Amino acid sequence: MASRIGFKAAGRALLMALVAAFGLGLLGPDSGGAQNAAPAEPAGEQQVSQPADYGQVLSLLQAQKAELGQELRRLHRELAAVKQQLEEPGLGTVFSGIGYILGLFGTAFFIHARAAYQRRSRED
Amino acid sequence: MHISDGVLPTQVAVGCYVLGAVVVAWSTYRTRGDDLPKVALATASFFVASLVHVPLGPTSVHLLIPGIVGVLLGPSAFLAIAVGLTLQSMLFQFGGLTALGANALMMGIPALVCGRLFQALRGSSRQRAVAAGALVGALGVALAALILGLLLYSGGEDFLGVAQLALAAHLPVMVIEAAVTAFMVGFLSRVKPELLELPLGSGRQDALGVKA
Numbered sequence: 001m002a003s004r005i006g007f008k009a010a011g012r013a014l015l016m017a018l019v020a021a022f023g024l025g026l027l028g029p030d031s032g033g034a035q036n037a038a039p040a041e042p043a044g045e046q047q048v049s050q051p052a053d054y055g056q057v058l059s060l061l062q063a064q065k066a067e068l069g070q071e072l073r074r075l076h077r078e079l080a081a082v083k084q085q086l087e088e089p090g091l092g093t094v095f096s097g098i099g100y101i102l103g104l105f106g107t108a109f110f111i112h113a114r115a116a117y118q119r120r121s122r123e124d
Numbered sequence: 125m126h127i128s129d130g131v132l133p134t135q136v137a138v139g140c141y142v143l144g145a146v147v148v149a150w151s152t153y154r155t156r157g158d159d160l161p162k163v164a165l166a167t168a169s170f171f172v173a174s175l176v177h178v179p180l181g182p183t184s185v186h187l188l189i190p191g192i193v194g195v196l197l198g199p200s201a202f203l204a205i206a207v208g209l210t211l212q213s214m215l216f217q218f219g220g221l222t223a224l225g226a227n228a229l230m231m232g233i234p235a236l237v238c239g240r241l242f243q244a245l246r247g248s249s250r251q252r253a254v255a256a257g258a259l260v261g262a263l264g265v266a267l268a269a270l271i272l273g274l275l276l277y278s279g280g281e282d283f284l285g286v287a288q289l290a291l292a293a294h295l296p297v298m299v300i301e302a303a304v305t306a307f308m309v310g311f312l313s314r315v316k317p318e319l320l321e322l323p324l325g326s327g328r329q330d331a332l333g334v335k336a
Contacts, residue, residue, distance in 0.1 A: 089216045094175065097211045098168050104207065105164030112157030 125188060125272055125290060126213075127227055129220025136278045141225030147232065148206050154199035162319065166196045167204040171211055174218060178296050185297050190231050191264030191305050194238035195257060198322035201235035202228070226275050234267035243322060246309075253320070254310045261305025262298040269294055 132140070155163060173187040194201045206228045212218040219227045238260040245256035273287030312319050 087217075089175065093215050094172060097171050097215045100211055101164055101168045101171060101207065105160050105167065109157065109160040109164075112160060116157065 125185070125230070125268060125294065126219030127223040127230070127272070127275060129222050131220075132223055132226055132275060132279050136275065137222050137226060139225075140223075140229050140275070144206065144225035144228040144232070147202050147236075148228070151199055151202035151206075151232075155203055156200075159197075159200060163197055163200050163204050166193050166201070167208050169193070170205060170208040174212055174216070178300065180293065180296060185293055187297060187301065188231065188265055188268060188294075189301060189304075190235040190268055191238045191257075191261040191301055192308060194235035194240075194264060195242045195260060195305065195309065196319065197235075198239040198243070199236065201239055202232040205232040205235055230268055230271045230275060233271060234264045237267060238264045239322070242309075246320070250310065250313050253313050254306045257309030258302040258306035262302040265294050265298045265301055266291060 170189055170193050173189045176187045178185050178187070190201075190205065193204055197204055209219065209224060209227050209231060213221055213224055213227070241263070242256050242260045245259070246253040247256070269290035270287055272290050273281075273283045276286045277283035309320065
């Protein structure tokens with residue numbers, strides 16, 4: 001009994017889904033056509049009002065361009081500052097250089113001291 | 125004040141390398157083994173001094189301290205400056221490796237001159253030593269600027285123009301270095317005067333009086 005009701009409900013749902021799909025399928029091309037056709041009219045309206053808007057659009061674009069140019073100049077300045085900062089040797093480089101110097105002269109001093117010590121012990 | 129790669133003609137760069145190597149060899153020979161720690165200290169100071177920038181309008185110049193190195197080390201100054209400049213050009217990209225000989229001569233010869241001049245002028249009183257220190261401190265930078273002009277003259281630049289420009293740009297550095305050298309000489313002659321004494325004769329003798 002319960003299964004028969006289940007089948008009935010499923011069949012009804014399937015039918016409704018089919019109808020809905022069919023309806024959408026029919027509506028689809030129709031609404032598409034309506035969308036395609038619709039812009040034709042406003043376009044005509046725009047063409048009429050375009051000459052008046054040109055000046056406004058142009059001034060807007062120019063303002064935007066000036067703003068962007070300023071922003072770009074700021075970025076360039078920052079980039080130059082970063083570049084200069086990168087060229088400056090860091091603390092690590094400075095200390096490594098001092099380390100090289102101390103190591104170099106330390107080795108030389110060690111060799112000198114060892115030779116002096118050996119000379120001295122030979123003389124004693 | 126560094127000469128970069130490709131500024132000098134090849135013959136001049138090679139000639140400077142040869143001359144610089146000869147002077148380094150002489151300087152090493154004249155260096156006493158017992159003075160090596162002092163040489164190391166002066167080398168490290170010279171190496172780091174180039175990072176102390178003096179702002180000058182839109183640009184900046186840095187300390188050079190050939191005068192101080194010459195006063196402290198005498199004949200060993202050239203060795204110290206050659207080592208310092210080598211590390212500067214490798215680690216800081218100051219001056220090119222091909223122009224290293226020229227840069228060493230430009231900084232090292234003023235240091236040698238300053239060291240000799242300081243010993244001649246210092247006299248026995250501290251005031252006179254301080255005045256001599258101030259003089260050689262400024263003179264070191266001026267001589268370096270003159271040698272820079274001379275070296276760039278070989279590359280086709282106008283000698284007077286370059287020398288004048290370098291001298292004018294380094295006037296603040298000369299003033300600062302004169303003050304620093306005078307202060308250092310005054311301080312050392314009070315605290316540890318033997319640091320200002322330079323060894324006589326060749327370097328082949330150690331503190332124990334043993335000849336090599």
